[in-house]
Amino acid sequence: xxxxxxxxxxxxxxxxxxxxxxxxxxxxxxxxxxxxxxxxxxxxxxxxxxxxxxxxxxxxxxxxxxxxxxxxxxxxxxxxxxxxxxxx
Numbered sequence: 253x254x255x256x257x258x259x260x261x262x263x264x265x266x267x268x269x270x271x272x273x274x275x276x277x278x279x280x281x282x283x284x285x286x287x288x289x290x291x292x293x294x295x296x297x298x299x300x301x302x303x304x305x306x307x308x309x310x311x312x313x314x315x316x317x318x319x320x321x322x323x324x325x326x327x328x329x330x331x332x333x334x335x336x337x338x339x340x
Contacts, residue, residue: 262303262304262305263303263304263305263339264301264302264303264304265277265290265301265302265303265304265326265328266299266300266301266302267299267300267301267328267330267335268298268299268300269295269296269297269298269300269330270297271297271331272294272295272296272297273294273295273330273331274293274294274295274330274331275291275292275293275294275295275328275329275330275331276289276291276292276327276328276329276330277289277290277291277292277302277326277327277328277329278290278292278326278327278329279304279324279325279326280324280325280326280327281322281324281325282322282323282324282325287319287324288304290302290304290326295330304326304339322340323338323339323340324338324339324340325337325338325339326339
């Protein structure tokens, strides 16, 4: 599993899934409260990317314009793998 990320105001989260599986990608604040679900579906194997944008109007449910600035965590969970990373 390869995860990459880019810098604000657009935060691009990319990963390469080795097999098809139910996958979730969720955003949490530092208190552990879920603030967004970006992916929660069966996704095929291969390269995937999603943008979490601080600008309004971001496609695919990744709009963060109503969140305050700060540190957030994203948790990617495809099949039996869990990866959590920090984003600012």
